[in-house]
Amino acid sequence: MVAFVRPALPSQLSAVARPVSLCRRIHSSPFRLAVVYPVTAHGPPPKAPEFKETSKLSDAELPASEGGASRYNLTAALKKRFWKDVHVHGKSDEYQVLLDKRPVRTPAKEVLTIPSTKPHLAHAIALEWDVMPSAQSALKSHLIPMTSLAARATDIAREDAEGKNTTRKQIITTAMRYLDTDTLLCWEPERQMHALERTTADGKPIETLRQIQTRIAGNIMSFLSTKVWPGLEIIPILDTNSILPLSQPKGTKDSICTWVSELSAYDLAGLERAILASKSLLIAVRLVVEWSENFRHVQRPETKKFGIEEAAEASSLEVTWQTNMWGEVEDTHDVGKEDLKRQLGSVVILVSGETR
Known part of the structure; x- marks a missing residue:
């Protein structure tokens, strides 16, 4: 019987011929054994500290320092209602x-x-x-x-009254920043020629998000451009082929900035709250003008008012569109809707009045 021996590979030969002194060591420090010390403590282990609530401490257990006593008294006072009527x-x-x-x-x-x-x-x-x-x-x-x-x-x-305008300048700066990214002017891109259309069970086409946005925005902008800022040009800020927002014309910005700076104190505070809630300067202006006691001359009593529901709908068109398609997240979308209405409702109460 003939035995065949497979020749060694060059890598194997080099590994065998490699000197032992050239091998790499992972640990170069000398080995040391751990030193175990005897337990010197005697008796049972100490008890764990007991937790005591600050509000339940007796007068004898109060901290001796004056600062600690004042903090305790302040906390206890805040937990009470010091008024009856x-x-x-x-x-x-x-x-x-x-x-x-x-x-x-x-x-x-x-x-x-x-x-x-x-x-x-x-x-x-x-x-x-x-x-x-x-x-x-x-x-x-x-x-x-x-x-x-x-x-x-x-x-x-x-x-x-003091001749200062620090707060007014801050609000005007914030308002003009929201104009550059106004929610009302951010529309969905136009659909392509061969895009599929959603239809109802009867075969009728469902209104697209862009159609809803243009319809709602058109109603608000037509009111503002005729009653509040006559002849003012307001353009959509998102182009079909760009993701960067477009800036409004300089004349539009100057006119809106001047109009905001001339508002009364209560109208200006209400405008700020409405802008932060709706993320839209135009929706905020529409709501304030509709309910403020200082704009009776442009309000239309014979038509339906632009109220809380309309402002909330205009500021959350895309969210409503998505939730209608995919459903709402419990304790998220529903809570957000009610909080938005609460903030817009506070604006209506603030700016309204009995001035005729």
């Missing part, structure tokens, strides 16, 4: 909301005063404080939307 105190030219006998104040420590033409605003603020369970709730702005919004308007009015 809330009522609106009306004067000849203003309203005040009183907590027992204490007036509600702004974050700047100024007394919150409401113009005499806005009784609904004063009673809405009183209702917020009447249902408040504790003073700590007043630190959360989402629980006091009307109070925070009225305080914002009061601060603007105070700056106007």
Whole structure:
């Protein structure tokens, strides 16, 4: 029987002939054994510390330092409601909301005063404080939307009386930034020639998202270009072949900037809230003009008002389109809808009044 031996490969020969001293070592430090020390503690292990709530500490257990005692007293006071009754105190030219006998104040420590033409605003603020369970709730702005919004308007009015315009400039800058990316002017690109159309069960074509956007935007822009800014040119900011927004003409920007700067304190505060809620300057202007007591001359009593539902619909067209196709996410889309309406509703109450 003949045995065949396979010749070794060159790589195998080089590995065999390699000197041992050239082999790479992963660990070059010398080996050391661990030193085990004996346990020197005697007796059972110590007990774990017990947790005690600060609000349940007795007077004897309070911290000795003055700072610790003041922090404890402040926390305990915020968890209580220091007032029993809330009522609106009306004067000849203003309203005040009183907590027992204490007036509600702004974050700047100024007394919150409401113009005499806005009784609904004063009673809405009183209702917020009447249902408040504790003073700590007043630190959360989402629980006091009307109070925070009225305080914002009061601060603007105070700056106007002092000859300052810091807050006005900030609001104008924010408003003009939203004009460059206005939600109302961002439309879906036009469909291609061979794109499939959605139809109903009866075979009727369903209105596309772009058709809905152009219809809603056309109604709002036609009102603004005839009643608010006559002859002003407003163009869509998204082109079909570009993802970068287009800028409005310089004359349009200058006219809108001048118009915003001349608003009253309450209208300006309401416009700011509506812009931040709807992500649209045009929708905010449409809502403020429709309900403000200072724009009675352009309002149309014989037609249906542009209200909370219409403003919420115009500012969330794409979201509504997507949720109609794929469904809503529970505790997300539904909560967002109600929060949007809550913020827009606060704007309506703020700017409306009894001026005829």
